Amino acid sequence: MNLWNRLMCYSRRRSPWLFHMNGGSCNGCDIELIASLTPRYDAEQLGVRLEGSPRHADILCITGPITHNAVNPIKTVYDQVCGPKAVVAIGSCPATTNVFIDSRTLAGPLNLHIPVDVFVPGCPPRPDAIIQGVAKAAEILAERAAKKLPVEPVVMPLVGPGCGGACGCTAADKSGAKEAQP
Amino acid sequence: MSYKIPMGPYHPALEEPYKLDMICEGERVSDAKLHIGFNFRGIEHLAETRNYIQVIALMERVCGICSNIHTLTLCQAMEQLTGQEPPPRALYIRVVMAELERLHSHVLWAGIAAKLMGFKTMFMTCFEIREKVMDVLQAISGNRVNYSMNRIGGVNRDIDDPLAVLAMVEQLEREMVRTVIPIFTTSTTARMRCAGIGVLTHEKAISCGVVGPAARASGVPQDLRRAAPYAAYSELEFDVPVEKDGDVRARLLVRALEIMESCRILRQALAKMPSGEFHTGEGKIVFSTGTATSRVEAPRGEVMYSVSWKENSRNPSRVHVRTPTFANMPAIRWMVIGARLADTPLIQASIDPCYSCTDR
Numbered sequence: 001m002n003l004w005n006r007l008m009c010y011s012r013r014r015s016p017w018l019f020h021m022n023g024g025s026c027n028g029c030d031i032e033l034i035a036s037l038t039p040r041y042d043a044e045q046l047g048v049r050l051e052g053s054p055r056h057a058d059i060l061c062i063t064g065p066i067t068h069n070a071v072n073p074i075k076t077v078y079d080q081v082c083g084p085k086a087v088v089a090i091g092s093c094p095a096t097t098n099v100f101i102d103s104r105t106l107a108g109p110l111n112l113h114i115p116v117d118v119f120v121p122g123c124p125p126r127p128d129a130i131i132q133g134v135a136k137a138a139e140i141l142a143e144r145a146a147k148k149l150p151v152e153p154v155v156m157p158l159v160g161p162g163c164g165g166a167c168g169c170t171a172a173d174k175s176g177a178k179e180a181q182p
Numbered sequence: 183m184s185y186k187i188p189m190g191p192y193h194p195a196l197e198e199p200y201k202l203d204m205i206c207e208g209e210r211v212s213d214a215k216l217h218i219g220f221n222f223r224g225i226e227h228l229a230e231t232r233n234y235i236q237v238i239a240l241m242e243r244v245c246g247i248c249s250n251i252h253t254l255t256l257c258q259a260m261e262q263l264t265g266q267e268p269p270p271r272a273l274y275i276r277v278v279m280a281e282l283e284r285l286h287s288h289v290l291w292a293g294i295a296a297k298l299m300g301f302k303t304m305f306m307t308c309f310e311i312r313e314k315v316m317d318v319l320q321a322i323s324g325n326r327v328n329y330s331m332n333r334i335g336g337v338n339r340d341i342d343d344p345l346a347v348l349a350m351v352e353q354l355e356r357e358m359v360r361t362v363i364p365i366f367t368t369s370t371t372a373r374m375r376c377a378g379i380g381v382l383t384h385e386k387a388i389s390c391g392v393v394g395p396a397a398r399a400s401g402v403p404q405d406l407r408r409a410a411p412y413a414a415y416s417e418l419e420f421d422v423p424v425e426k427d428g429d430v431r432a433r434l435l436v437r438a439l440e441i442m443e444s445c446r447i448l449r450q451a452l453a454k455m456p457s458g459e460f461h462t463g464e465g466k467i468v469f470s471t472g473t474a475t476s477r478v479e480a481p482r483g484e485v486m487y488s489v490s491w492k493e494n495s496r497n498p499s500r501v502h503v504r505t506p507t508f509a510n511m512p513a514i515r516w517m518v519i520g521a522r523l524a525d526t527p528l529i530q531a532s533i534d535p536c537y538s539c540t541d542r
Contacts, residue, residue: 022198024221026538028246028327030197031290035316038309069220070199105224124246124327131517158368181497 005146012084013142014060015047016134019057019081021072023110025064028124029091033061036127036134043131046138054080059137061144065093065100066108078114084144086117086137095119184212187523197294198537202514202530205506207522214518214526216511221541229501234334234467236258237498242328244503245539246385247290251281251480252487252539253332256501258412259489262474266335266462273414274455275337278347279329280478281320281444281451285354286315287481288437288444290483291534292362295434298528299375304365311357318350336461341452348452366438376431380517380529383428387421390513394483394506395440396533399425399432404478418450430532473500482506482534505539 004015022030036043051057054077061072087110092098094110110116117140120133129146190201199220205213225244229237241256242249245288254276261268268276293308316326322341323329331337363486366372382392397404405422407415423439425432473490483506490500510533517529 021192022221024199024223024538026243026246026249027198027536028243028249031246032327035309035313039306040310040313064221065223067220067222069191069222073199077192099243100223100225100228103224103228105222123243126326152475 009145011144012145013138015049015137016059016086016141017049017051017057018059018061018134019051019054019077020061021070021074021077023062023064023070023094023108024067024106025091025093029063029093029130032124032127033063033090033130036130041127041131043127043134044133046131048131048134055082057081058085058141059134060085061090061134062087062110063090063096065097065103065106066110066113067105067106069105070131072115074110075113076111084141086141086144087114088118088120088133088137089116090120090133091125092123093122095121098123183207191217191527197520198534198535200537202526204518204523204526209522209524211518211521211523211526214515216514218511218537219541221538223542225542226501226503230499233496234469234498235273237501238332238334239330241501241503242330244542245505245536246281246327247287247536248480248482248485248539249328249332250279251478251485252485252503253330254280254413255476255485255487256489257332257334258476258478259474259487260334260469260491261488262476263469263472263491264334264467265470266467268336268462269459269460270414270456271340272336272460274451275339275460276332276413277415277418277451278455279319279331279337281448282315282319282322284481285441285444285448286312286319286442287361287534289315289358291437291481291531292366292434293529295430295528296372298531299372301371301375304372307361307365311354311362314350314354314357317397318347318354321350322347333379333461334461334462334467340459340460341455344452344455348449351445351448351452355442355449358441358445363438363442366434370436373431375528376429376434378429378431379521379525380430380532381428382513382517384426386516387428387513390516391509392483392513393509394480394534394535395433395436396483396510396513398423399436400428401426405424406477410477412476412478415447415453416452418447420447430528433532449541467497480506482536483509503539503542505536505542507533507535507537510535511540 097108118133118137187204191199201217203215204211213435241252244252249515287314295303296304384401403424420443469491471493475488486504488502
């Protein structure tokens with residue numbers, strides 16, 4: 001790897017730009033994501049910035065249990081994010097659909113539709129946990145830029161209904177599921 | 183020639199997914215149409231499959247900003263059906279939680295309004311102060327967002343040391359008086375950006391049936407804490423701020439004054455808190471057949487729950503929710519007609535919409 005590529009990997013790790021998408025969330029995680037960017041928690045010290053356009057973003061942050069209305073927009077936005085990219089699922093909802101399990105208007109969990117790199121569990125997760133998840137995603141992004149990982153994340157197989165690999169089961173581990181522990 | 187500008191459903195200026203179609207003549211908006219339903223999780227149907235303990239946890243997740251209000255309203259309705267009377271200390275703890283939630287919701291709204299005005303410094307200041315409200319909430323309940331404080335016949339956790347919380351609230355009030363309130367009420371930037379836009383006249387406010395701060399900013403002196411007191415509000419003194427102008431600035435002023443009134447209510451409630459039990463105990467809860475309704479003044483306006491139950495059933499047979507944004511939504515159309523396109527994000531945000539409550 002030449003100097004230019006090494007510099008690019010370093011920059012990617014130090015300045016991940018986020019695009020936030022609400023897939024039917026209750027606003028709890030969305031507000032905590034914004035709170036993690038504001039002075040008390042100050043994720044901006046990691047170079048994190050909330051970006052208005054998916055085409056400028058590196059990390060896609062998705063909240064909510066993924067309603068049927070949100071599936072196609074999420075796929076579109078995922079395709080619009082330029083590679084290398086990483087996906088962070090914030091909260092328990094995108095991982096398992098949380099208390100809304102069995103609802104017929106939901107198409108979750110999120111990893112049925114797009115590949116997810118980091119799950120940040122919690123209802124809602126604390127801003128510290130969200131920052132940790134984003135930092136982890138930034139590392140994955142840098143590895144992906146260095147071609148150590150495939151450019152596109154790998155879709156994880158589902159084990160059991162609604163498991164989503166978020167429970168840390170072995171089949172998901174083999175396919176490279178990563179989980180943030182708050 | 184008129185043209186249509188769709189805003190949303192996934193748009194950086196919107197916190198939540200919804201769609202605003204605006205018909206524009208040049209820079210001016212001549213008509214607007216609102217589409218919602220992107221957040222529909224079918225909670226009302228799910229509530230029918232959950233028992234009386236699970237339904238509280240489920241309804242808490244209707245909205246992440248006013249989660250306490252939803253469980254408070256639901257528990258009040260269920261208390262009517264079970265005949266459980268919460269003890270006086272529980273009522274005061276409920277008031278404290280509701281007012282702290284109003285504080286954090288109004289400061290959050292102020293931050294988002296400041297961001298939409300292009301006043302980023304103020305956005306950061308508001309969120310810094312909001313973190314201090316969250317500290318108080320966390321000190322009481324242990325959680326930052328879903329507090330799970332309410333239960334049938336009282337609250338789940340006691341406030342062990344009301345005077346320590348009182349000291350935190352007084353500190354909070356000093357910070358509000360020093361920064362947020364003067365900037366929003368006297369700053370030229372805020373005044374020039376908000377005055378005279380998004381006007382909702384008194385007549386229109388009544389005919390649209392708007393509730394909460396949006397109604398009070400149009401000169402409708404309507405507040406359930408005063409009109410139909412619940413919890414311990416009948417024993418507390420407070421004013422209901424009303425403004426006549428009906429523009430975005432009036433809504434900003436009403437919320438700023440409500441922040442001060444909330445601090446006043448909190449000081450009284452924490453000082454007067456009676457001793458004793460804070461819930462009715464672990465006895466068996468028996469529901470009677472019937473429908474109970476309960477109304478509560480949420481930060482955004484009136485929330486109404488209607489809960490139906492059949493005797494010997496574990497699950498409610500129907501839980502119906504009416505949220506303040508549902509009442510305020512039609513008013514957005516009358517606010518944006520004639521407004522400049524650049525002002526519409528601020529105007530639609532001025533009713534403090536919460537579509538995840540409305541869609542459920």
